[in-house]
Amino acid sequence: MGSDTPLSLETYLQERKRIVDEALDRYLPGRENFPPTIFESVRYSVFAGGKRLRPILCMASAEAVGGVGSTVLPVACAIEMIHTYSLIHDDLPAMDDDDYRRGKLTNHKVFGEGIAILAGDALLTEAFHLMSAGDRMKGVPADRLVTVINEIAAAAGFFGMVGGQVADLESEGKVVEKETLHYIHVHKTEAMITVPIRAGAILSGAREEDVTALTEYGGKIGLAFQIADDILDIESSRDVLGKDAGNDEERKKVTYPALFGLEPSRKEAFELVQGALADIKYFDRKADPLRSIATFIVERKS
Amino acid sequence: MGSDTPLSLETYLQERKRIVDEALDRYLPGRENFPPTIFESVRYSVFAGGKRLRPILCMASAEAVGGVGSTVLPVACAIEMIHTYSLIHDDLPAMDDDDYRRGKLTNHKVFGEGIAILAGDALLTEAFHLMSAGDRMKGVPADRLVTVINEIAAAAGFFGMVGGQVADLESEGKVVEKETLHYIHVHKTEAMITVPIRAGAILSGAREEDVTALTEYGGKIGLAFQIADDILDIESSRDVLGKDAGNDEERKKVTYPALFGLEPSRKEAFELVQGALADIKYFDRKADPLRSIATFIVERKS
Numbered sequence: 001m002g003s004d005t006p007l008s009l010e011t012y013l014q015e016r017k018r019i020v021d022e023a024l025d026r027y028l029p030g031r032e033n034f035p036p037t038i039f040e041s042v043r044y045s046v047f048a049g050g051k052r053l054r055p056i057l058c059m060a061s062a063e064a065v066g067g068v069g070s071t072v073l074p075v076a077c078a079i080e081m082i083h084t085y086s087l088i089h090d091d092l093p094a095m096d097d098d099d100y101r102r103g104k105l106t107n108h109k110v111f112g113e114g115i116a117i118l119a120g121d122a123l124l125t126e127a128f129h130l131m132s133a134g135d136r137m138k139g140v141p142a143d144r145l146v147t148v149i150n151e152i153a154a155a156a157g158f159f160g161m162v163g164g165q166v167a168d169l170e171s172e173g174k175v176v177e178k179e180t181l182h183y184i185h186v187h188k189t190e191a192m193i194t195v196p197i198r199a200g201a202i203l204s205g206a207r208e209e210d211v212t213a214l215t216e217y218g219g220k221i222g223l224a225f226q227i228a229d230d231i232l233d234i235e236s237s238r239d240v241l242g243k244d245a246g247n248d249e250e251r252k253k254v255t256y257p258a259l260f261g262l263e264p265s266r267k268e269a270f271e272l273v274q275g276a277l278a279d280i281k282y283f284d285r286k287a288d289p290l291r292s293i294a295t296f297i298v299e300r301k302s
Numbered sequence: 303m304g305s306d307t308p309l310s311l312e313t314y315l316q317e318r319k320r321i322v323d324e325a326l327d328r329y330l331p332g333r334e335n336f337p338p339t340i341f342e343s344v345r346y347s348v349f350a351g352g353k354r355l356r357p358i359l360c361m362a363s364a365e366a367v368g369g370v371g372s373t374v375l376p377v378a379c380a381i382e383m384i385h386t387y388s389l390i391h392d393d394l395p396a397m398d399d400d401d402y403r404r405g406k407l408t409n410h411k412v413f414g415e416g417i418a419i420l421a422g423d424a425l426l427t428e429a430f431h432l433m434s435a436g437d438r439m440k441g442v443p444a445d446r447l448v449t450v451i452n453e454i455a456a457a458a459g460f461f462g463m464v465g466g467q468v469a470d471l472e473s474e475g476k477v478v479e480k481e482t483l484h485y486i487h488v489h490k491t492e493a494m495i496t497v498p499i500r501a502g503a504i505l506s507g508a509r510e511e512d513v514t515a516l517t518e519y520g521g522k523i524g525l526a527f528q529i530a531d532d533i534l535d536i537e538s539s540r541d542v543l544g545k546d547a548g549n550d551e552e553r554k555k556v557t558y559p560a561l562f563g564l565e566p567s568r569k570e571a572f573e574l575v576q577g578a579l580a581d582i583k584y585f586d587r588k589a590d591p592l593r594s595i596a597t598f599i600v601e602r603k604s
Contacts (some may be wrong), residue, residue, distance in 0.1 A: 029460055034485070039466045089423060094415035107340060111398035114471050117419060121391060121426065122464040128430045129455035132448045142444035146434045149451065153431035158331055158340060162424040166337045169416050183336070 009292040013051070013062065019069075023077050027130055027228035041111040041119040042126075046084050049102045053225075055080045057293065058196035061214055064280070064287040065203025074136040075148060075203060076125035079196045082156050085123035085164070086192075088116055095169060124156075140203055148199045155195035164188025168253075176254040182298040184254065189229075190222030197290075213279050217290065223295045227269040230255035231262065236302065269298045311594040315353070318361065321371075322354040325379050329432055343421040344428075348386050355527075359595065360498035363516055366582070366589035369506025376438040377505060378448060380429035381498045385456050387425035388467070388494075390418055397471060414543040426458075442505055450501045457497035466490025470555075476555040478577045486556065489530075492524030499592075515581050519592065522578035527599045529571040529592045532557035533564065538604065571600045 004292060024046055031039045055076035059069035091098040091106040093114060098106050108116035131149055154160055164187030171180055197218040201211045234257055256265045276294045280287050313492060326348055333341045357378030361371035393400040393408040400408050410418035432438060433451055456462055465491030472481055499520040503513045536559055558567040578596045582589050 033460070035465060035468045035472060038465065085423075089419055092416075092419065094419060114394075115468065116394060117391055117394065118464055118468055118471070121387075121421070122460050124423065124426055125455050125459040125464065129452060129459055132452035132455060134448065134452070142448045146436065146444045146447055150431060150434035150436070153427050153434060156487065157427035157431055158335070158424050162338060162420055162427060163340065166340045166420055169420070170337060170339065285493065 010109040058200040061200030065206035081127040085120040155191040160191040189226040189282035193222035216279040224272040360502040363502030367508035383429040387422040390422040406548040462493040491528040495524035496520035518581040526574040
């Protein structure tokens with residue numbers, strides 16, 4: 001990185017995405033296995049063109065504290081699997097009922113609801129299978145691994161992503177308080193952005209104060225990411241975003257811009273990113289990718 | 303145990319069920335938490351009257367190799383959570399579409415499909431959260447824990463329970479070969495009965511040969527359990543079994559009795575149990591509960 005020009009960040013993100021994509025392809029069983037439908041279904045959604053932000057953050061965080069990105073790659077990919085499972089289940093008719101995501105038909109539209117539910121279940125399970133695989137996680141002390149598994153499960157569970165999705169589901173079509181919106185964003189999105197950052201650092205044996213600083217950074221960019229997402233939902237056309245833009249508004253889904261207005265939301269996201277940069281100000285140049293990613297999060301167009 | 307009379311087994315199973323129920327109640331967050339629906343939904347299904355066979359086997363296996371049942375209790379309960387999640391998702395309209403289980407309305411009939419899907423997701427996630435909780439798993443070396451997490455994830459995943467459910471879903475209403483039926487039983491049921499037995503032994507530091515013998519025992523009682531279940535489905539009335547008896551036949555679901563006949567199936571289950579008893583013949587009296595449970599599995603009436 002270093003120069004922090006948009007071009008170098010783009011190259012960095014592309015290169016990292018390639019590494020993550022290749023690893024996911026290696027870790028996930030192939031379509032030649034029985035029963036083939038489940039592997040087709042899982043691979044359809046895993047390779048539907050995600051930005052791989054969470055695994056990239058996990059590796060970048062490991063490197064920011066002097067660790068090695070490739071060492072944490074299985075955990076980074078496991079988090080992406082959990083993220084993908086949540087998208088598959090969120091899109092189901094009983095949840096958000098979305099037909100498109102990233103410009104492609106959603107999993108249940110292609111494979112049916114039963115297989116889509118099972119594909120999500122399988123991905124969530126495989127995430128924990130991958131993280132605990134001795135041959136994949138060589139060189140990482142078992143106690144650190146147990147800690148990280150526990151944190152990831154917490155971020156994905158009752159008091160993390162699932163809790164956020166329940167609150168989101170229950171508030172659709174209702175007048176929602178600022179507190180509820182904040183609860184949904186923190187639990188549904190922020191938790192699963194903070195945890196790869198913490199995991200990368202903890203697995204690399206980071207000092208506690210560095211993990212704390214990175215957690216602060218993660219919380220802020222996680223919330224900024226969600227606000228930016230809400231803004232993109234309003235602004236983008238379906239061609240750019242690959243899902244039904246304006247969908248949130250149509251379904252009266254609670255969003256930041258709906259509650260605070262577009263400009264105040266933009267300002268909030270910008271300030272969060274400034275705060276995140278301040279949190280890791282004392283880190284050396286190895287944290288430059290984390291700095292660039294923070295800026296990218298609010299400036300991205302998709 | 304010791305005397306192996308039906309009465310003492312009954313008392314043993316009741317006492318163990320009580321221990322497991324109390325532990326699950328302790329481990330699962332209460333309904334006072336936010337958002338309350340998810341905790342109500344999860345607790346509705348977890349406390350719907352299961353026999354707790356899997357956690358009881360886990361503790362009995364730990365004790366059979368000289369370990370302590372209470373030490374493995376969190377892992378035992380985590381496996382019960384995974385079992386419960388699989389029942390919730392299996393009952394969904396997109397899967398088996400069952401309205402009743404154990405005499406009670408299924409989760410989605412009470413809480414709706416969206417919450418039922420999320421309740422399953424939350425239970426699966428919480429299982430891994432519980433197993434990796436340092437304060438719960440005191441005294442168990444981290445490397446053993448990682449091994450057990452990996453085995454449980456494998457048993458529940460692509461090449462275990464999820465794979466079995468996919469094959470089951472895809473074979474409904476079709477003429478099914480013996481091999482497919484065997485695949486479904488081994489993956490959907492046997493894997494999640496063998497794994498608590500292995501987990502109990504591994505967490506207790508069992509010798510490899512004992513783990514191997516217990517695995518053989520588990521495979522046989524697991525298959526016997528599924529055959530007995532298929533037979534019960536035909537024979538029992540809804541009052542006894544608590545779900546729509548004869549439901550499998552009605553939906554042309556593939557079962558052992560349908561493929562081989564009732565008597566040959568009964569004989570097969572009986573012979574599997576004899577084989578399981580032979581596998582652990584050399585264990586001392588600490589394995590008596592495992593012996594009684596093996597017999598119970600084919601003699602139970604519900």
